Amino acid sequence: MGPFPRSKNMEKFGQRKDAVDIVFQRTMLVFPLLVLLIVGGIFVQLLLSSWISIKEFGPAFLVTSTWDPVAEKFGALPFIFGTIVSSLVALLLAVPIGLGTAIYLAEYAPQWPRRIISSLVDLLAAIPSVIYGLWGIFVLVPVMRSHVQPFLGKYLGFLPFFQGPAYGIGMFSASVILAIMIIPFIISISREVILAVPHVYKEAAYAMGATRWEAICTIILSYGKAGILGGIILAMGRAIGETMAVTMAIGNNVKISASLFSPAYTLASVIANEFAEATSKLYLASLTHIGLVLFLVSIVVNILAWLLLWRINERQKIFQGR
Amino acid sequence: MVRKILGLTLLIGLCSTTAFAAVLINGAGATFPYPIYSKWFDVYHKMNPEIQFNYQSIGSGGGIKQITAKTVDFGASDGPMTQDQLNEAPGRIYHIPMVMGAVVITYNVEGLDKNLKFTPDVVADIFLDKITNWNDPRIAAANPGVRLPSGSILVVHRSDGSGTSYIFTDYLSSISSAWKAKVGKGTSVNWPVGLGGKGNEGVAGLIKQTPGSIGYVELSYAIKNDLDYAELENSSGHFIKPDLDSTAKAAQGVKIPDDFRVSLVNSSNPDAYPISGFTWVLIYKDMEDHVKGKAIVDFIKWAIHDGQAYTEDLLYAPLPAEVIEMIEKKLEQVKY
Numbered sequence: 001m002g003p004f005p006r007s008k009n010m011e012k013f014g015q016r017k018d019a020v021d022i023v024f025q026r027t028m029l030v031f032p033l034l035v036l037l038i039v040g041g042i043f044v045q046l047l048l049s050s051w052i053s054i055k056e057f058g059p060a061f062l063v064t065s066t067w068d069p070v071a072e073k074f075g076a077l078p079f080i081f082g083t084i085v086s087s088l089v090a091l092l093l094a095v096p097i098g099l100g101t102a103i104y105l106a107e108y109a110p111q112w113p114r115r116i117i118s119s120l121v122d123l124l125a126a127i128p129s130v131i132y133g134l135w136g137i138f139v140l141v142p143v144m145r146s147h148v149q150p151f152l153g154k155y156l157g158f159l160p161f162f163q164g165p166a167y168g169i170g171m172f173s174a175s176v177i178l179a180i181m182i183i184p185f186i187i188s189i190s191r192e193v194i195l196a197v198p199h200v201y202k203e204a205a206y207a208m209g210a211t212r213w214e215a216i217c218t219i220i221l222s223y224g225k226a227g228i229l230g231g232i233i234l235a236m237g238r239a240i241g242e243t244m245a246v247t248m249a250i251g252n253n254v255k256i257s258a259s260l261f262s263p264a265y266t267l268a269s270v271i272a273n274e275f276a277e278a279t280s281k282l283y284l285a286s287l288t289h290i291g292l293v294l295f296l297v298s299i300v301v302n303i304l305a306w307l308l309l310w311r312i313n314e315r316q317k318i319f320q321g322r
Numbered sequence: 323m324v325r326k327i328l329g330l331t332l333l334i335g336l337c338s339t340t341a342f343a344a345v346l347i348n349g350a351g352a353t354f355p356y357p358i359y360s361k362w363f364d365v366y367h368k369m370n371p372e373i374q375f376n377y378q379s380i381g382s383g384g385g386i387k388q389i390t391a392k393t394v395d396f397g398a399s400d401g402p403m404t405q406d407q408l409n410e411a412p413g414r415i416y417h418i419p420m421v422m423g424a425v426v427i428t429y430n431v432e433g434l435d436k437n438l439k440f441t442p443d444v445v446a447d448i449f450l451d452k453i454t455n456w457n458d459p460r461i462a463a464a465n466p467g468v469r470l471p472s473g474s475i476l477v478v479h480r481s482d483g484s485g486t487s488y489i490f491t492d493y494l495s496s497i498s499s500a501w502k503a504k505v506g507k508g509t510s511v512n513w514p515v516g517l518g519g520k521g522n523e524g525v526a527g528l529i530k531q532t533p534g535s536i537g538y539v540e541l542s543y544a545i546k547n548d549l550d551y552a553e554l555e556n557s558s559g560h561f562i563k564p565d566l567d568s569t570a571k572a573a574q575g576v577k578i579p580d581d582f583r584v585s586l587v588n589s590s591n592p593d594a595y596p597i598s599g600f601t602w603v604l605i606y607k608d609m610e611d612h613v614k615g616k617a618i619v620d621f622i623k624w625a626i627h628d629g630q631a632y633t634e635d636l637l638y639a640p641l642p643a644e645v646i647e648m649i650e651k652k653l654e655q656v657k658y
Binding site: 066067069070137141142167168170247248263265273275276277278279 | 382474482510511513519527532
């Protein structure tokens with residue numbers, strides 16, 4: 001319940017319907033149905049087009065790590081691994097930077113740097129992914145190979161993630177590019193969420209003697225948790241589906257390796273790489289099958305994220321006595 | 323003044339729409355011959371303004387799919403169609419060679435003053451991950467007097483399906499039984515080792531940046547971008563530097579089958595560069611549309627004669643005279 005309980009009269013207002021209202025309501029219903037129709041249509045189409053592959057390989061498709069177009073033996077495991085790991089590493093890098101920037105912009109920054117940084121962030125979001133890919137090949141990868149990877153190998157080489165030869169190109173570089181690509185999403189959404197925290201809450205925190213740091217940690221972040229997580233989910237979705245920039249930097253090697261330095265492959269990349277030249281029916285169906293797997297991976301990740309959000313909301317309700 | 327210009331444009335517009343019944347010919351397929359095809363289409367359109375071409379370079383596989391589905395008037399491919407694919411097509415499809423191309427082995431080894439030489443078995447074993455260091459005695463054996471550094475070899479291959487990969491793996495399959503059994507040939511294969519770069523530029527970019535790397539690109543791309551590339555030992559035991567001349571030799575003095583579906587890799591001509599091949603256009607033997615059919619055949623006749631003059635500037639190898647003669651006979655069988 002908000003501060004102003006709705007009167008019974010107001011509910012009555014909402015229930016009076018004339019013809020225009022009914023037409024408007026019905027018309028509005030068409031649009032969400034369209035969205036449902038599109039998503040359902042994509043799913044059915046993917047299922048139909050990949051049917052030959054589903055029949056041939058069955059559920060083993062998901063756990064097989066061979067991808068041999070000549071012998072027509074196909075499995076999606078290395079691509080699923082590459083997609084999930086590259087997106088997770090990208091989130092690991094992007095969330096602290098994105099959230100930190102958002103907090104600074106919303107809570108600390110004076111007017112003019114806030115404007116400059118905000119428009120730079122928007123600019124970052126508008127760069128096409130092929131440009132990120134080219135920048136990756138020609139700028140990021142050489143720096144990774146000659147400086148970052150030898151450094152990580154030297155000091156963190158005891159971890160399996162930072163072992164092996166430093167090619168520059170590979171899972172790590174792809175994740176860094178992905179992180180840069182999704183940071184703007186995290187910043188923009190988190191900033192709006194933080195700005196939307198009602199002033200009364202902040203003032204209450206200060207009135208209790210909280211420092212600014214305490215106010216941010218206890219009140220603002222916990223109030224905005226759901227919204228910020230929503231932004232991170234959106235960013236994760238973008239990372240899972242990103243194709244061009246990743247393809248150019250990840251090394252496109254069908255292998256599963258613990259080391260972030262080794263080349264890897266993603267679901268979206270293999271479709272982009274091989275679809276144009278795939279001629280046999282089973283090959284094409286297997287690539288569409290990969291598309292179906294990508295669709296399912298996105299759905300599963302979204303469901304997991306919504307479950308997390310839902311739990312947080314439940315807890316918050318208890319915490320706020322609702 | 324403005325009115326004058328307006329009137330003039332209107333007049334020109336009227337002329338161009340009424341004077342010729344324009345024929346638009348749609349084609350799709352290989353990316354490798356795209357530069358010369360677009361040059362040809364442009365020149366040919368200027369000579370015959372009523373004929374216009376629309377070519378989409380969507381890849382050889384796409385070209386085969388589109389011509390089989392009859393969504394285009396001609397297809398184009400760097401690899402010949404398989405017998406299964408031909409059987410699936412709704413009509414008889416002819417392969418017509420248009421130009422020749424080659425694939426070169428490019429590398430980045432520091433401190434070399436001349437081109438490296440490779441024997442076929444060394445190339446196969448590098449790509450099979452059996453030779454892994456530049457100081458391997460088998461590399462040194464073909465390069466007397468060259469000081470090869472010690473360092474691991476990084477193999478780079480194309481990640482996108484491509485005709486370039488097809489010719490290269492076709493070559494490896496023809497010279498190495500181990501490769502043929504383990505990997506085979508195709509526009510995409512299951513590479514035993516290495517990094518995948520997207521497109522010629524992706525492969526070349528990786529090789530330029532990474533000391534110790536080796537990969538393959540189209541000859542024209544290597545020449546234009548000034549890459550180092552290797553001399554390769556051919557079937558007669560000669561080390562051949564890849565150029566337009568040695569590429570064209572691959573189709574000379576060799577028996578070309580009547581349907582032109584032939585692999586020219588590892589040619590028996592003693593002067594031929596061994597990783598060479600045709601690129602084909604795919605047309606139906608029985609054309610449904612008389613006007614379009616005639617236009618396509620006339621264009622091909624022009625391309626294999628006058629059109630070959632443009633090959634050198636664009637770094638393609640021209641068709642040998644005997645092949646041109648064979649194509650002429652083949653075109654006589656096309657019905658429209």
